[in-house]
Amino acid sequence: MGSVEKYFELVEQSQQQFIEQLREVVAIPSVSGDVSRRGDVIRMGEWLQSKWEALGATCKRVEPGKQNLDGVVLDLPPVILGQYGNDPSKKTVLVYGHYDVQPALIEDGWDTDPFTLVETEDGRLVGRGSTDDKGPVLGWLLCAETHKQAGIEFPVNLKFCFEGMEESGSEGLDDIIVAEADEWFKGTDVVCISDNYWLGKTKPCLTHGLRGVSYFHLIVEGPGADLHSGVFGGTVHEPMVDLVHLLAKLVDNKGRIQVPGIYDQVAAVTDAEEQSYESVEFTHEALVADLKNDVLIHGAERDTLKHRWRFPTLSIHGVEGAFHASGDKTVIPARVRGKFSLRTVPNMEPARVAELVTKYLNDEFAKLGSKNSMRVVETHGGRWWFSSPDHPNFVAGARATERVYGVKPDLTREGGSIPVTLTFEENLKTNVLLLPMGASDDGAHSINEKIDKRNFIQGIKLFGAYLHEIAATDLAAE
Amino acid sequence: MGSVEKYFELVEQSQQQFIEQLREVVAIPSVSGDVSRRGDVIRMGEWLQSKWEALGATCKRVEPGKQNLDGVVLDLPPVILGQYGNDPSKKTVLVYGHYDVQPALIEDGWDTDPFTLVETEDGRLVGRGSTDDKGPVLGWLLCAETHKQAGIEFPVNLKFCFEGMEESGSEGLDDIIVAEADEWFKGTDVVCISDNYWLGKTKPCLTHGLRGVSYFHLIVEGPGADLHSGVFGGTVHEPMVDLVHLLAKLVDNKGRIQVPGIYDQVAAVTDAEEQSYESVEFTHEALVADLKNDVLIHGAERDTLKHRWRFPTLSIHGVEGAFHASGDKTVIPARVRGKFSLRTVPNMEPARVAELVTKYLNDEFAKLGSKNSMRVVETHGGRWWFSSPDHPNFVAGARATERVYGVKPDLTREGGSIPVTLTFEENLKTNVLLLPMGASDDGAHSINEKIDKRNFIQGIKLFGAYLHEIAATDLAAE
Structure with missing residues (x-):
């Protein structure tokens, strides 16, 4: 033996x-x-x-x-x-x-x-x-x-x-x-x-x-303090309105990132890689059972794996500074901070990702013509x-x-x-x-x-x- | 005496x-x-x-x-x-x-x-x-x-x-x-x-x-539980992504409500009313001083007053269920609830407002082609x-x-x-x-x-x- x-x-x-x-x-x-x-x-x-x-x-x-x-x-x-x-x-x-x-x-x-x-x-x-x-x-x-x-x-x-x-x-x-x-x-x-x-x-x-992760805060601020929507609704640029307009520009609801240039650094799928998905033990059936609901974007298992493993993705996590409790509150938040992150893959560079994201959001914000101020902060940029x-x-x-x-x-x-x-x-x-x-x-x-x-x-x-x-x-x- | x-x-x-x-x-x-x-x-x-x-x-x-x-x-x-x-x-x-x-x-x-x-x-x-x-x-x-x-x-x-x-x-x-x-x-x-x-x-x-107030919750839900964005980002329909897309459709950043038909019931401004704004004690200078920043949408005092008093407005208050604390969290929230309200004016009927808002959001959600579920709840409808x-x-x-x-x-x-x-x-x-x-x-x-x-x-x-x-x-x- x-x-x-x-x-x-x-x-x-x-x-x-x-x-x-x-x-x-x-x-x-x-x-x-x-x-x-x-x-x-x-x-x-x-x-x-x-x-x-x-x-x-x-x-x-x-x-x-x-x-x-x-x-x-x-x-x-x-x-x-x-x-x-x-x-x-x-x-x-x-x-x-x-x-x-x-x-x-x-x-x-x-x-x-x-x-x-x-x-x-x-x-x-x-x-x-x-x-x-x-x-x-x-x-x-x-x-x-x-x-x-x-x-x-x-x-x-x-x-x-x-x-x-x-x-x-x-x-x-x-x-x-x-x-x-x-x-x-x-x-x-x-x-x-x-x-x-x-x-x-x-x-x-x-x-x-x-995958790497680049985490961003998108901060929009305007009035000096939270406002009453009865008094100020419709008369001031609401930071929350600017924020949702910008967040909606980041990714479409099929998971496609809208930031120009973001896919340019992504390594192409090779034939060998394409082949390798054949034998992997992975089924949508098991995934949907775990998720409790079929909310999958992609129809084929290999596409789900590719978007988990080797394509960049963007998720929106939440908003800090807005009303978040249960019930109803008629506040106009004065300063809101949207949180989102990108998962990055070969050969994306975090510095380039931050540059593209920031430029895009600055451009989109300029289009809004808002009197609020906006800035993008990269809070974390970890490599793949x-x-x-x-x-x-x-x-x-x-x-x-x-x-x-x-x-x-x-x-x-x-x-x-x-x-x-x-x-x-x-x-x-x-x-x-x-x-x-x-x-x-x-x-x-x-x-x-x-x-x-x-x-x-x-x-x-x-x-x-x-x-x-x-x-x-x-x-x-x- | x-x-x-x-x-x-x-x-x-x-x-x-x-x-x-x-x-x-x-x-x-x-x-x-x-x-x-x-x-x-x-x-x-x-x-x-x-x-x-x-x-x-x-x-x-x-x-x-x-x-x-x-x-x-x-x-x-x-x-x-x-x-x-x-x-x-x-x-x-x-x-x-x-x-x-x-x-x-x-x-x-x-x-x-x-x-x-x-x-x-x-x-x-x-x-x-x-x-x-x-x-x-x-x-x-x-x-x-x-x-x-x-x-x-x-x-x-x-x-x-x-x-x-x-x-x-x-x-x-x-x-x-x-x-x-x-x-x-x-x-x-x-x-x-x-x-x-x-x-x-x-x-x-x-x-x-x-003004009256109609308060709405826009609820989007999908996965059975919150998900890790590293594992699921880009492969599932994220409720938060659907939500920001829908919220962005409600109002433009000049305060114009995008819900079709919402202005149809609004009483027209009469000449007498137009005249009445002349003598009102109200200046943008004082308003901006109170706000600390000039974030006013309108250039003329009377337009600000009209949008406070006699036009409907829509404000976005916040999101329940998403990440709202300070710091970074890479969560995909499973169930989010956007909160917004309309201020209503003569001769808008709350029931009609709720009908228009709900129909519009249902139509826009259908366009997204999301596998999540969405519903609109009017939590309050108070008349002007x-x-x-x-x-x-x-x-x-x-x-x-x-x-x-x-x-x-x-x-x-x-x-x-x-x-x-x-x-x-x-x-x-x-x-x-x-x-x-x-x-x-x-x-x-x-x-x-x-x-x-x-x-x-x-x-x-x-x-x-x-x-x-x-x-x-x-x-x-x-």
């Missing part, structure tokens, strides 16, 4: 212990957005550090500094950096994950206590953090423990970076990655992140692209990420997946952003693989978050298989 | 006592919208009743019932009905006012404690309720007291109706007016309400028109009010004004609504005169509410002069 098969066998035998370990970490309510839980977040980081150190890893606890949360000054939870193995003849894989979780209260509608792991008869492991991201973070630890227990030589040097602020903006993380790029992270050959999800519920995937699935890191991930699941993984992109991906790629100058453990219906930020027992156990196998594949791969072939 | 001159003289001599009386009523914080102040509201109503009874009036305390305010069940404040004098040879005048006030906290930005009347060197009497509406309500009492004190026969039978819920929707009042129309209010010849303001700061006015200023009630008011102020009053209309005006007119079948005491800059619902000492004292003279004019008027000449 090869070492990987031996590893798989021991994972199979250890299922119940693994679930107990998951129960232990789910029970630590490490909610980074809750002042009263900060001690639990730090405790969770310390738990990870002590477990890895017990295995023989060298760890470094980095303190990102202080944070003001709801008026309270708190210590930010530590970033736990680690090094497990230091054999110059082996390759070095860096894994990233986060040990904090989203808030969860039974009153939100959970069927069971969010911080008590429940194993259901249909094979779900329900609890806050089970899939996002404690299952995967624990997975790496269990992978190493199982190798040690089975007496299998660990195939790579493993570095890790576990943070406790991912659900709250990863405060302080980027600075640490930049500072440690040529220090703690020196020698990293490839990066692997397990913090996203399969496209569907049954077929595994590798993820090689993320795209990696070739032909890179040896991805090839290793694909081989490992096929070995565990018996099927070639889908090659997916995501519509949202995972900013740390780009930070690692740019600062460590290495390839990054997104290797999800959970499925699309895990409900990461929702009530009754779960990971399927199958995904958790097979995922631990997958992590091990991936590391063995990396060990056997010629990365220079890239 | 005639009896009116004698009354004027005693008013002049009593100025300081009158201000002390105003101080006493301002000190009762009768905030109808505040659960903790309900006892004060009731106390204020009882104060009025006892004062009028001490003068010899017959009062009836009507309890409108219960109210649920912020989860607390409260007694509604009483409506105080009164009858002062019952001489069949005299005419009967009904006056209405309200003894509750808007909320006021020193933290809102008041220069002084809102419930402690402060007399400033430049002649302002500052305090919550000073102008809205305790000054006028007290004015009627002081008018009657002064007549008694001076030994002048009171010229009319006075009925009064003072409520304590005007600032909170006049809950229960309409039912009482309907029920008492042929009972307590029987025999009313004319009605006079002093609860609005001069158009400017120096010239008195009579008000003979109010218009009275001829040639009615003897207005002629009496004009004569009284000229006698007190030495100038013919402006004949004004208001852009807003005072619904009780129409309720009295329709149920009592009598003419209603709006006879304001305060000036345009009194800041009725704002911080540092005031009434000028001049307006308060001359206003008390005006009330007396008006009642004497009514006594001398042939109402049948109408």
